[in-house]
Amino acid sequence: MQEQDGLTPGERELELAMKSLSPIAARIDPIAAAFAAGRRSGHKHIYLWRATAVLMLLVGAGSWLAPARRNVVVQPHEFSEPAVALQPPPAAESLQVLQRTVLEKGLDGLPAENIPAVRVLRAEDIF
Amino acid sequence: MSDLNRLTEMVVERAGGLVLYARQWLDAASAEDVVQEALTALLMERREPDNPIAWMYRAVHNSAIDSARSASRRRRREQTVALMRREWFESSADSALDAQVAEAALRQLPDEYRQIVVMRIWGELGLAQIAEIMQLSITTVRERYISALAQLRSALENPCRNKMD
Numbered sequence: 001m002q003e004q005d006g007l008t009p010g011e012r013e014l015e016l017a018m019k020s021l022s023p024i025a026a027r028i029d030p031i032a033a034a035f036a037a038g039r040r041s042g043h044k045h046i047y048l049w050r051a052t053a054v055l056m057l058l059v060g061a062g063s064w065l066a067p068a069r070r071n072v073v074v075q076p077h078e079f080s081e082p083a084v085a086l087q088p089p090p091a092a093e094s095l096q097v098l099q100r101t102v103l104e105k106g107l108d109g110l111p112a113e114n115i116p117a118v119r120v121l122r123a124e125d126i127f
Numbered sequence: 128m129s130d131l132n133r134l135t136e137m138v139v140e141r142a143g144g145l146v147l148y149a150r151q152w153l154d155a156a157s158a159e160d161v162v163q164e165a166l167t168a169l170l171m172e173r174r175e176p177d178n179p180i181a182w183m184y185r186a187v188h189n190s191a192i193d194s195a196r197s198a199s200r201r202r203r204r205e206q207t208v209a210l211m212r213r214e215w216f217e218s219s220a221d222s223a224l225d226a227q228v229a230e231a232a233l234r235q236l237p238d239e240y241r242q243i244v245v246m247r248i249w250g251e252l253g254l255a256q257i258a259e260i261m262q263l264s265i266t267t268v269r270e271r272y273i274s275a276l277a278q279l280r281s282a283l284e285n286p287c288r289n290k291m292d
Contacts, residue, residue: 006269007273007276010280011273011276014276014279014280014283015247015248015276016223017223017224018224018229018244018248018279019248019249020221020222020223020224021216021217021219021222021223021224021226021229022143022216022217022219022222023143023144023146023147023215023216023217023249024143024146024147024155024214024215024216024217025143025217026142026143026145026146026159026162027159028138028139028142028146028159028162028163028166029163030135030136030138030139030166032163033135033163033166033167033170034131034135034170036167037167037168037170037171040167040171041171
């Protein structure tokens, strides 16, 4: 039954005498307990399946939304234009620009610093 | 025989002791409800406890205390009356003791001492298991058990002083 636990013979005798008394019969229904346990376990499974379904729905929605966001962010042409815009304008002294200016506006259209200063010649400079 | 059947049979065989234990806090009907719920909880366990009977006593201990705490003052008064209404033991000529005298002697014990006696004698639990359930040291449980037996002996030898009202 159980270990002796160092009881005296008198104490053991009293234990046995007490044990000869039977507790009032308990009205426990094992079938009802098994049924309730099964039903609650079933509810647990239902909750598990519901939770899994919701999780899968969220994952699906997330994966559907994620590529669209990536496309918006990684449009290459959107970045190329600022790159072109950032290129420095051609220098005003470049040959192409000067040619175009002369054709369109004549010599007066040239920037002032590009027109060589008219040198005043004096007789002593020559001789 | 399946594990669940074996577990159920094991508990049903000890149900009397479990209900007696729950009656330390509750009336007869509530005590049976608590044991029934504990059995349901045991059957729902994924892994069988090492000692299902000790598990049941622990579950009944916790549920009975919760149930007793949540009861209203009015209900507690009703329970006190109900506790006295139904006896703890079957009256039988085979018993070595008179059921009513033994019940009166048990009722005189301090609560924790009585719990130890019930778990030890009718639950057939070892002192170590009782110590774990009651969260006491084994030494304390042993001392209280031996003290409880001495008090019981004294009460049983002088039953006239211990008659219930």
